[in-house]
Amino acid sequence: MxxxxxxxxxxxxxxxxxxxxxxxxxxxxxxxxxxxxxxxxxxxxxxxxxxxxxxxxxxxxxxxxxxxxxxxxxxxxxxxxxxxxxxxxxxxxxxxxxxxxxxxxxxxxxxxxxxxxxxxxxxxxxxxxxxxxxxxxxxxxxxxxxxxxxxxxxxxxxxxxxxxxxxxxxxxxxxxxxxxxxxxxxxxxxxxxxxxxxxxxxxxxxxxxxxYLINKGRQVLVLDPTGEFAGIALGINDTGELQVQLKDGTVQSVYAGEVSVRGVYGYV
The missing domain is CATH 3.30.930.10 (Bira Bifunctional Protein; Domain 2)
Known part of the structure:
Protein backbone atom coordinates (compact mmCIF):
# COMPACT_ATOMS: atom_id res chain seq x y z
CA MET A 1 0.00 0.00 0.00
CA TYR A 212 -18.87 -7.67 18.97
CA LEU A 213 -17.62 -8.59 22.46
CA ILE A 214 -15.12 -11.43 22.17
CA ASN A 215 -14.95 -11.81 25.97
CA LYS A 216 -18.66 -12.59 26.33
CA GLY A 217 -19.31 -16.08 27.66
CA ARG A 218 -15.59 -16.72 28.11
CA GLN A 219 -13.36 -17.13 31.11
CA VAL A 220 -11.40 -13.95 31.76
CA LEU A 221 -8.66 -12.94 34.14
CA VAL A 222 -9.08 -9.47 35.64
CA LEU A 223 -5.87 -7.76 36.75
CA ASP A 224 -6.03 -4.64 38.89
CA PRO A 225 -3.68 -2.87 41.34
CA THR A 226 -5.12 -4.83 44.29
CA GLY A 227 -4.76 -8.30 42.75
CA GLU A 228 -6.49 -10.52 40.23
CA PHE A 229 -9.55 -12.72 39.90
CA ALA A 230 -11.07 -14.99 37.28
CA GLY A 231 -14.66 -15.45 36.16
CA ILE A 232 -17.02 -15.62 33.19
CA ALA A 233 -17.62 -12.39 31.26
CA LEU A 234 -21.39 -11.90 30.91
CA GLY A 235 -21.38 -8.64 28.95
CA ILE A 236 -21.56 -4.98 29.97
CA ASN A 237 -24.00 -2.94 32.01
CA ASP A 238 -25.57 0.38 31.05
CA THR A 239 -22.47 2.29 32.18
CA GLY A 240 -20.08 0.14 30.16
CA GLU A 241 -18.62 -1.86 33.02
CA LEU A 242 -17.73 -5.47 32.26
CA GLN A 243 -19.92 -7.89 34.21
CA VAL A 244 -17.91 -10.88 35.47
CA GLN A 245 -19.55 -13.82 37.22
CA LEU A 246 -17.36 -15.32 39.93
CA LYS A 247 -17.21 -18.96 41.02
CA ASP A 248 -19.68 -18.34 43.85
CA GLY A 249 -22.26 -16.97 41.40
CA THR A 250 -21.90 -13.32 42.37
CA VAL A 251 -21.38 -10.76 39.63
CA GLN A 252 -18.55 -8.24 39.83
CA SER A 253 -18.67 -4.98 37.87
CA VAL A 254 -15.28 -4.12 36.38
CA TYR A 255 -14.51 -0.47 35.58
CA ALA A 256 -11.94 0.10 32.83
CA GLY A 257 -9.67 2.55 34.71
CA GLU A 258 -6.43 0.80 35.64
CA VAL A 259 -7.78 -2.70 35.08
CA SER A 260 -6.60 -5.16 32.44
CA VAL A 261 -8.75 -8.03 31.21
CA ARG A 262 -7.44 -10.96 29.22
CA GLY A 263 -8.24 -14.57 28.50
CA VAL A 264 -7.22 -17.08 31.15
CA TYR A 265 -4.98 -18.87 28.65
CA GLY A 266 -3.84 -15.98 26.45
CA TYR A 267 -4.60 -12.60 24.91
CA VAL A 268 -8.31 -13.27 24.28
Whole structure:
Protein backbone atom coordinates (compact mmCIF):
# COMPACT_ATOMS: atom_id res chain seq x y z
CA MET A 1 0.00 0.00 0.00
CA UNK A 2 1.31 3.43 -0.88
CA UNK A 3 1.62 6.28 1.54
CA UNK A 4 -1.61 7.96 2.40
CA UNK A 5 -2.59 11.22 0.73
CA UNK A 6 -4.73 13.36 3.03
CA UNK A 7 -6.20 15.63 0.37
CA UNK A 8 -7.73 18.92 1.39
CA UNK A 9 -11.01 17.68 -0.02
CA UNK A 10 -11.16 14.79 2.48
CA UNK A 11 -13.75 16.42 4.82
CA UNK A 12 -16.18 16.69 1.89
CA UNK A 13 -15.75 12.95 1.26
CA UNK A 14 -17.02 12.06 4.74
CA UNK A 15 -20.79 11.81 4.96
CA UNK A 16 -21.17 13.39 8.40
CA UNK A 17 -22.62 16.55 9.87
CA UNK A 18 -19.69 17.43 12.12
CA UNK A 19 -17.27 14.52 12.62
CA UNK A 20 -14.13 15.09 10.56
CA UNK A 21 -15.24 18.37 9.03
CA UNK A 22 -12.04 20.00 10.33
CA UNK A 23 -8.89 17.96 9.70
CA UNK A 24 -5.39 18.75 10.96
CA UNK A 25 -2.82 16.61 9.15
CA UNK A 26 0.82 16.16 10.19
CA UNK A 27 3.43 14.10 8.37
CA UNK A 28 5.14 13.41 11.70
CA UNK A 29 4.05 14.33 15.22
CA UNK A 30 4.79 13.25 18.77
CA UNK A 31 1.19 12.19 19.47
CA UNK A 32 -2.16 13.00 17.87
CA UNK A 33 -3.71 12.97 21.35
CA UNK A 34 -1.26 15.58 22.66
CA UNK A 35 -1.93 17.78 19.64
CA UNK A 36 -5.69 17.42 20.05
CA UNK A 37 -5.43 18.70 23.64
CA UNK A 38 -3.48 21.71 22.36
CA UNK A 39 -6.05 22.38 19.66
CA UNK A 40 -8.88 22.18 22.21
CA UNK A 41 -7.14 24.89 24.25
CA UNK A 42 -7.04 27.00 21.08
CA UNK A 43 -10.77 26.57 20.45
CA UNK A 44 -10.78 23.92 17.73
CA UNK A 45 -14.30 22.89 16.75
CA UNK A 46 -16.28 19.86 17.94
CA UNK A 47 -15.52 16.86 15.74
CA UNK A 48 -12.07 18.04 14.68
CA UNK A 49 -9.70 15.26 13.65
CA UNK A 50 -5.93 15.19 14.10
CA UNK A 51 -4.18 12.86 11.63
CA UNK A 52 -0.56 11.79 11.40
CA UNK A 53 1.41 9.60 9.05
CA UNK A 54 3.88 8.92 11.88
CA UNK A 55 3.88 9.32 15.67
CA UNK A 56 7.15 9.57 17.59
CA UNK A 57 5.54 9.21 21.04
CA UNK A 58 2.28 7.35 20.46
CA UNK A 59 0.84 5.69 23.53
CA UNK A 60 -1.92 3.38 24.63
CA UNK A 61 -3.74 2.64 27.88
CA UNK A 62 -1.82 2.89 31.15
CA UNK A 63 1.07 4.73 29.49
CA UNK A 64 2.09 1.89 27.20
CA UNK A 65 3.96 2.89 24.06
CA UNK A 66 2.01 2.46 20.82
CA UNK A 67 4.48 1.61 18.09
CA UNK A 68 3.79 4.08 15.27
CA UNK A 69 6.02 3.58 12.20
CA UNK A 70 5.53 5.92 9.22
CA UNK A 71 3.28 5.21 6.26
CA UNK A 72 1.86 1.90 7.47
CA UNK A 73 -1.04 2.55 9.81
CA UNK A 74 -3.94 4.87 10.57
CA UNK A 75 -3.37 7.24 13.49
CA UNK A 76 -6.01 9.81 14.36
CA UNK A 77 -7.62 11.58 17.29
CA UNK A 78 -11.17 12.95 17.44
CA UNK A 79 -11.92 16.02 19.57
CA UNK A 80 -15.30 16.27 21.31
CA UNK A 81 -17.08 18.69 23.65
CA UNK A 82 -19.81 16.52 25.20
CA UNK A 83 -22.14 18.10 27.73
CA UNK A 84 -21.75 15.24 30.20
CA UNK A 85 -20.47 14.62 33.73
CA UNK A 86 -16.81 13.60 33.84
CA UNK A 87 -17.67 10.12 35.14
CA UNK A 88 -19.31 9.28 31.80
CA UNK A 89 -16.25 9.95 29.62
CA UNK A 90 -14.92 6.39 29.77
CA UNK A 91 -18.02 5.11 27.97
CA UNK A 92 -16.95 6.99 24.86
CA UNK A 93 -14.17 4.42 24.44
CA UNK A 94 -16.87 1.78 23.99
CA UNK A 95 -18.80 3.97 21.57
CA UNK A 96 -15.68 4.42 19.45
CA UNK A 97 -14.87 0.70 19.65
CA UNK A 98 -18.30 -0.08 18.24
CA UNK A 99 -17.77 2.43 15.42
CA UNK A 100 -14.35 0.99 14.59
CA UNK A 101 -15.77 -2.54 14.66
CA UNK A 102 -18.55 -1.65 12.24
CA UNK A 103 -16.21 0.19 9.86
CA UNK A 104 -13.55 -2.53 9.90
CA UNK A 105 -16.18 -5.16 9.20
CA UNK A 106 -17.43 -3.21 6.20
CA UNK A 107 -14.06 -2.53 4.57
CA UNK A 108 -12.58 -5.99 5.21
CA UNK A 109 -15.59 -8.31 4.97
CA UNK A 110 -14.17 -10.13 7.99
CA UNK A 111 -15.56 -10.75 11.47
CA UNK A 112 -14.25 -8.11 13.86
CA UNK A 113 -14.34 -8.39 17.65
CA UNK A 114 -13.92 -6.06 20.61
CA UNK A 115 -11.76 -7.12 23.54
CA UNK A 116 -13.19 -5.02 26.36
CA UNK A 117 -12.76 -2.17 26.66
CA UNK A 118 -10.54 -0.83 23.88
CA UNK A 119 -8.85 -3.46 21.69
CA UNK A 120 -10.09 -4.49 18.25
CA UNK A 121 -9.45 -8.13 17.35
CA UNK A 122 -9.13 -9.81 13.95
CA UNK A 123 -8.44 -13.55 13.72
CA UNK A 124 -7.55 -13.68 17.41
CA UNK A 125 -5.00 -10.86 17.31
CA UNK A 126 -5.08 -7.14 18.08
CA UNK A 127 -5.48 -4.99 14.99
CA UNK A 128 -6.43 -1.66 16.59
CA UNK A 129 -6.48 0.18 19.90
CA UNK A 130 -8.28 3.16 21.39
CA UNK A 131 -7.20 5.67 24.04
CA UNK A 132 -9.67 8.18 25.51
CA UNK A 133 -8.58 11.16 27.60
CA UNK A 134 -10.42 14.18 28.95
CA UNK A 135 -10.07 17.53 30.63
CA UNK A 136 -12.73 18.40 33.21
CA UNK A 137 -13.84 21.43 35.20
CA UNK A 138 -15.91 21.07 38.36
CA UNK A 139 -16.75 17.44 37.51
CA UNK A 140 -18.05 18.47 34.07
CA UNK A 141 -16.25 17.55 30.87
CA UNK A 142 -14.38 20.41 29.19
CA UNK A 143 -13.30 18.25 26.26
CA UNK A 144 -12.66 14.63 25.37
CA UNK A 145 -10.17 13.26 22.89
CA UNK A 146 -10.37 9.74 21.47
CA UNK A 147 -7.21 8.42 19.86
CA UNK A 148 -7.40 5.48 17.47
CA UNK A 149 -4.56 3.45 16.00
CA UNK A 150 -5.22 0.79 13.35
CA UNK A 151 -2.52 -1.52 11.99
CA UNK A 152 -3.22 -1.28 8.27
CA UNK A 153 -0.17 -2.18 6.18
CA UNK A 154 2.43 -3.25 8.71
CA UNK A 155 3.92 -6.64 7.86
CA UNK A 156 6.32 -7.44 10.71
CA UNK A 157 5.78 -7.45 14.48
CA UNK A 158 8.63 -8.12 16.87
CA UNK A 159 8.92 -9.70 20.31
CA UNK A 160 5.72 -9.89 22.35
CA UNK A 161 3.76 -8.15 19.60
CA UNK A 162 4.41 -11.00 17.17
CA UNK A 163 2.16 -13.27 19.24
CA UNK A 164 -0.77 -10.93 19.79
CA UNK A 165 -0.77 -8.23 17.09
CA UNK A 166 -1.60 -8.25 13.39
CA UNK A 167 -2.53 -5.91 10.55
CA UNK A 168 -5.17 -5.72 7.86
CA UNK A 169 -2.47 -6.38 5.26
CA UNK A 170 -1.58 -9.67 6.97
CA UNK A 171 -5.15 -10.89 7.36
CA UNK A 172 -7.26 -9.43 4.55
CA UNK A 173 -7.05 -10.21 0.83
CA UNK A 174 -8.64 -7.02 -0.47
CA UNK A 175 -6.74 -3.75 -0.20
CA UNK A 176 -8.02 -1.40 2.48
CA UNK A 177 -7.31 2.30 2.09
CA UNK A 178 -6.87 4.38 5.19
CA UNK A 179 -9.06 7.13 3.73
CA UNK A 180 -12.02 4.76 3.35
CA UNK A 181 -11.47 3.28 6.80
CA UNK A 182 -11.29 6.68 8.48
CA UNK A 183 -14.41 7.88 6.68
CA UNK A 184 -16.32 4.78 7.76
CA UNK A 185 -15.24 5.13 11.38
CA UNK A 186 -16.28 8.78 11.54
CA UNK A 187 -19.63 8.14 9.87
CA UNK A 188 -20.50 5.33 12.27
CA UNK A 189 -19.19 7.21 15.30
CA UNK A 190 -21.31 10.30 14.65
CA UNK A 191 -24.50 8.22 14.61
CA UNK A 192 -23.53 6.16 17.67
CA UNK A 193 -22.33 9.22 19.61
CA UNK A 194 -25.62 11.03 19.11
CA UNK A 195 -27.51 7.94 20.27
CA UNK A 196 -25.25 7.73 23.33
CA UNK A 197 -25.74 11.40 24.22
CA UNK A 198 -29.55 11.07 24.28
CA UNK A 199 -29.37 9.08 27.53
CA UNK A 200 -25.73 9.48 28.52
CA UNK A 201 -25.22 5.74 28.85
CA UNK A 202 -24.80 2.54 26.84
CA UNK A 203 -28.40 1.32 27.23
CA UNK A 204 -29.38 1.76 23.57
CA UNK A 205 -25.97 0.58 22.30
CA UNK A 206 -25.44 -2.28 24.71
CA UNK A 207 -26.86 -5.07 22.53
CA UNK A 208 -24.87 -3.93 19.50
CA UNK A 209 -21.67 -3.63 21.53
CA UNK A 210 -22.08 -7.08 23.05
CA UNK A 211 -22.53 -8.61 19.58
CA TYR A 212 -18.87 -7.67 18.97
CA LEU A 213 -17.62 -8.59 22.46
CA ILE A 214 -15.12 -11.43 22.17
CA ASN A 215 -14.95 -11.81 25.97
CA LYS A 216 -18.66 -12.59 26.33
CA GLY A 217 -19.31 -16.08 27.66
CA ARG A 218 -15.59 -16.72 28.11
CA GLN A 219 -13.36 -17.13 31.11
CA VAL A 220 -11.40 -13.95 31.76
CA LEU A 221 -8.66 -12.94 34.14
CA VAL A 222 -9.08 -9.47 35.64
CA LEU A 223 -5.87 -7.76 36.75
CA ASP A 224 -6.03 -4.64 38.89
CA PRO A 225 -3.68 -2.87 41.34
CA THR A 226 -5.12 -4.83 44.29
CA GLY A 227 -4.76 -8.30 42.75
CA GLU A 228 -6.49 -10.52 40.23
CA PHE A 229 -9.55 -12.72 39.90
CA ALA A 230 -11.07 -14.99 37.28
CA GLY A 231 -14.66 -15.45 36.16
CA ILE A 232 -17.02 -15.62 33.19
CA ALA A 233 -17.62 -12.39 31.26
CA LEU A 234 -21.39 -11.90 30.91
CA GLY A 235 -21.38 -8.64 28.95
CA ILE A 236 -21.56 -4.98 29.97
CA ASN A 237 -24.00 -2.94 32.01
CA ASP A 238 -25.57 0.38 31.05
CA THR A 239 -22.47 2.29 32.18
CA GLY A 240 -20.08 0.14 30.16
CA GLU A 241 -18.62 -1.86 33.02
CA LEU A 242 -17.73 -5.47 32.26
CA GLN A 243 -19.92 -7.89 34.21
CA VAL A 244 -17.91 -10.88 35.47
CA GLN A 245 -19.55 -13.82 37.22
CA LEU A 246 -17.36 -15.32 39.93
CA LYS A 247 -17.21 -18.96 41.02
CA ASP A 248 -19.68 -18.34 43.85
CA GLY A 249 -22.26 -16.97 41.40
CA THR A 250 -21.90 -13.32 42.37
CA VAL A 251 -21.38 -10.76 39.63
CA GLN A 252 -18.55 -8.24 39.83
CA SER A 253 -18.67 -4.98 37.87
CA VAL A 254 -15.28 -4.12 36.38
CA TYR A 255 -14.51 -0.47 35.58
CA ALA A 256 -11.94 0.10 32.83
CA GLY A 257 -9.67 2.55 34.71
CA GLU A 258 -6.43 0.80 35.64
CA VAL A 259 -7.78 -2.70 35.08
CA SER A 260 -6.60 -5.16 32.44
CA VAL A 261 -8.75 -8.03 31.21
CA ARG A 262 -7.44 -10.96 29.22
CA GLY A 263 -8.24 -14.57 28.50
CA VAL A 264 -7.22 -17.08 31.15
CA TYR A 265 -4.98 -18.87 28.65
CA GLY A 266 -3.84 -15.98 26.45
CA TYR A 267 -4.60 -12.60 24.91
CA VAL A 268 -8.31 -13.27 24.28
Missing amino acids: GKIKWERSFPSQVYTKWAGKSVYYYKSINSTNVKAHELAAQGARHGSVVLADKQTAGRGRRGRQWDSPPGENLYFTLLLYPKLPARKASMLTLVMALAVGKALGEVTGHEIWIKWPNDMVLNGKKVAGILTEMQARNDEIDHVIIGVGVNVARREFEGELAEKATSLENEVENQVTREALLAGILEHFEILYEMFCLKGNMRDLRQAYES
